Amino acid sequence: MTLIKSISGIRGTIGGRVNEGLTPIDTVKFAAAYGTWLKKQFPNQKIKVVLGRDARISGEMIGALVRNTLIGLSIDIIDLGLSTTPTVEIAVPMEKAHGGIILTASHNPKQWNALKLLNAKGEFISGSDGEQLVQIAEKEDFDFSGVDELGIVTNDSSYQEKHIEAILNLPLVDRESIKEANFKIVFDAVNSTGGIFVPALLQALGIEQIIELNCEPNGQFAHNPEPLPEHLTELSSLVIKNGAHLGITVDPDVDRLALVCEDGSMFGEEYTLVAVADYVINNTPGPTVSNLSSTRALRDITEARLLPYAAAAVGEVNVVAKMKEVGAVIGGEGNGGIIYPDLHYGRDSLVGIALFLSYLAKQKKSMTLLRSSFPNYFISKNKIDLAPGTDVDAILNALVKKYESHEVDTTDGVKIYIDKEWVHLRKSNTEPIIRIYAESKDQISATNLAQRIISEIQAFS
Secondary structure: OOEEEEOOEEEEEEOOOOOOOEOHHHHHHHHHHHHHHHHHHOOOOOOEEEEEEOOOOOHHHHHHHHHHHHHOOOOEEEEEEEOOHHHHHHHHHHOOOOEEEEEOOOOOOOOEEEEEEEOOOOOEOOHHHHHHHHHHHHHOOOOOOOHHHOOOEEEOOOHHHHHHHHHHOOOOOOHHHHHHHOOEEEEEOOOOOHHHHHHHHHHHOOOOEEEEEOOOOOOOOOOOOOOOHHHOHHHHHHHHHOOOOEEEEEOOOOOOEEEEOOOOOEOOHHHHHHHHHHHHHHHOOOOEEEEOOOOOHHHHHHHOOOOOEEEEOOOHHHHHHHHHHHOOOEEEEOOOEEEOOOOOOOEOHHHHHHHHHHHHHHHOOOHHHHHHOOOOOEEEEEEEEOOOOOOHHHHHHHHHHHOOOOEEEOOOOEEEEEOOEEEEEEEOOOOOEEEEEEEEOOHHHHHHHHHHHHHHHHHHO
């Protein structure tokens, strides 16, 4: 069993002993800490929180625990039920709520769940706010309300429509071009809430040929829910079999977007952001932002237009902060996360789909031709599972010393530049692992670079 408490929330596997897995007691304690933190942020106000969840099997149980804990703190709940992370993010300011919680472990397998915490802007809480919250949880500094002051729950199923309508109203979303293109699309929702939201969006965009795969939101993930090539073989086969223009998949909470070309090849998670950004900066020129683990292709296409590019530390909250700092018109992460500030500051696969299809329709190209139009880099994404008690910092410091003759960036973990290649190593905030990303001119070179670093890490540990 695993339980990870961090500034971004609490994440763990269901079951086990208290403080070792995401048990009911751990869930209640962290929900109480969040509610208490909100009440301290907004003293003498009646607090309102938006709540939503993905389709995980544990979602109803975790949701009931969180909901009733907040009620016990005299907090009112707007419960969206089965929803998506970006939908909850836009609902918070629309409801004038003080915060929001999404119950999802994102791309983690079904045995995981988590509480992802939002501030009053519908954005992930900051590092300093998260530290305050963790301290409240550790001290169990809660003061529950009397019977006459309990919060109330309002169920609201309108936000699928509201989210889609907000996307359709964006100037760069071109429904006429999409409808005219007459796309045939295969969509894989990995049996989570994307199966509700994405087909509805596609239909609203005028797409009539939709082949649904794993779209029943029952939480029984048909394959590993992380949208990596090795998990998308069935989607790839169906694209070819049905003569589709493209395949689309999202992760369980619909904040990561991956695409498959008409020949079954992967468009590449990294290039989801590159393509959408190309469309956005062509029409509304401005700065772009991605994190340190993302492909340099975004930087290339941005600077080719004499526009500024900036890199941020890994993590949505860091990317959003950098986007606000530089006034970025588009940004995100190389894991397929699109952040389009004209809608909201959060990774949103739904707006990513709408913008990408608008671009594809206007380009009048196949997916493979569109992909070939971008600078060609290859990233190898790897991870090493850590034994309990592993001194990760000592490992990273050893690598810094080993490569001290090269350019090394320690802004976020360790990024080592070796000629025109790079490798980025960092501790995960959500899993007991080191993530190792390497980029090079071809997949073999990138993989070899990553494996070399992995071997060196294993020698250190």
